[in-house]
Structures are given as C-alpha cells and as structure tokens.
Amino acid sequence: MSDQNHAIADDIAFMRTLAEAGRTGPMAGGSVLVVAGGVYAACSLATWAALTYQLNWSGFFPLVWFGGTLLFLAILHVMKRRLPRNSGAARSAGVVWQSLGWGIFAIVVALMIIGGRTNAWVVMAALPSVILAMYGAAWYVAAVLTSARWLYGVAFSSFLMAMVIAWFVTTPATLYLIYGASLLGLLSLPGYLVMRQARAKDRAAA
Numbered sequence: 001m002s003d004q005n006h007a008i009a010d011d012i013a014f015m016r017t018l019a020e021a022g023r024t025g026p027m028a029g030g031s032v033l034v035v036a037g038g039v040y041a042a043c044s045l046a047t048w049a050a051l052t053y054q055l056n057w058s059g060f061f062p063l064v065w066f067g068g069t070l071l072f073l074a075i076l077h078v079m080k081r082r083l084p085r086n087s088g089a090a091r092s093a094g095v096v097w098q099s100l101g102w103g104i105f106a107i108v109v110a111l112m113i114i115g116g117r118t119n120a121w122v123v124m125a126a127l128p129s130v131i132l133a134m135y136g137a138a139w140y141v142a143a144v145l146t147s148a149r150w151l152y153g154v155a156f157s158s159f160l161m162a163m164v165i166a167w168f169v170t171t172p173a174t175l176y177l178i179y180g181a182s183l184l185g186l187l188s189l190p191g192y193l194v195m196r197q198a199r200a201k202d203r204a205a206a
Contacts, residue, residue, distance in 0.1 A: 031195050033097075033187050044176045044183060129163070132161050133159060139186075140152065140156075161186065
C-alpha cells in the first residue's frame with residue numbers, strides 16, 4: 001500500500017511540475033499544429049472530392065492518407081530542429097502532443113487490424129470523430145497547463161465536432177468535408193494563434 005501511495009504522490013508531483021512549467025509562457029509548437037492541420041485537412045478535402053466526383057479508384061485513399069502522413073513527418077523532422085527546447089511551456093506541450101500522436105497512431109493501426117480481420121472497413125469511418133475527441137482532450141490539458149481560457153473553447157468545440165461528424169457517418173463525402181474544415185478551425189487556427197503568442201513573448205523579452 002505504501003508503494004502505491006508513493007506512486008500516486010509521484011504522479012501528482014509530475015503533473016504539478018508540468019502545470020507550473022506550462023504557466024511560465026505560452027505553449028510552444030504552434031507551427032507544428034498549423035502544418036498538421038493543413039496537411040490532414042488537405043487529405044480530408046481530397047477524400048471529399050474523390051467521393052463527390054467518383055474518383056475513388058482502389059489506391060486513391062491509401063495514397064492520399066499515407067502520402068500525407070509521410071509529408072507531415074518529413075516536415076516535422078525539419079521543424080523539430082527549430083523548436084525551442086528550454087522553456088517549461090515547450091516541455092509541457094511536448095508531453096501532451098507527443099502522447100496524442102502516439103495514441104492516434106495506435107488507434108489507426110488497431111482499426112486497420114479490425115477492418116482487415118472482419119473485412120468491414122466501415123470501422124475506419126470512426127477515425128475522424130475519435131481523432132477530434134483526442135484533439136479536444138489535448139487542448140483541454142493545454143488550457144489547464146497554460147491557464148489560457150480560450151483554449152477551453154477550442155477543446156469543447158473539438159468534442160462537439162466529434163459528435164457532429166459522427167452524425168454524418170452515412171454520408172462520407174459530407175463527413176470528410178466537415179472534418180477538413182474542423183482540422184483547419186480547431187488545429188491549424190489555434191496553432192497559429194499559439195505561434196503568434198510565442199513570437200510576441202519572444203519580442204517582448206528581446
């Protein structure tokens with residue numbers, strides 16, 4: 001029991017450290033969110049166009065989504081060298097968004113396995129809702145860590161849009177159109193605002 005209590009105390013101390021570090025400045029890494037939202041919004045809108053104009057040949061969707069992922073990873077590799085590493089906000093944001101990325105990766109692979117094993121690829125239609133809900137969770141944690149109240153609005157808007165998209169599961173073209181717009185509005189736009197705040201703080205400190 002004492003070991004369990006010690007582990008709980010360590011977890012609480014870790015979260016307190018993250019919260020205190022996050023409040024030392026604006027969340028870092030906004031540029032990564034801008035790129036991620038833009039790349040995957042483009043993939044989503046390409047999917048919408050393919051479904052709307054019947055361009056959905058067998059290799060189109062894997063090419064779009066896996067190609068978009070490779071593009072994002074290549075850009076991320078370059079951008080990571082330029083991201084700040086010494087601020088508390090950067091460390092806090094890194095923990096949140098890296099965890100999110102690995103979580104999304106695990107869910108995508110798991111749903112692909114389920115689709116392949118059951119030959120029911122309709123399960124992949126759940127991904128946009130799941131991903132938006134995870135973005136909402138990440139924005140909520142970011143709001144707590146940085147005390148930025150407007151991020152709560154982004155978080156709960158992400159939760160709401162996850163449910164809205166689920167409603168349109170029977171009309172995939174509409175689903176991906178809304179998903180693309182949601183990525184721009186709930187990932188790229190907040191990421192841009194975070195990036196501006198970080199730059200303004202750097203200018204003020206100079």
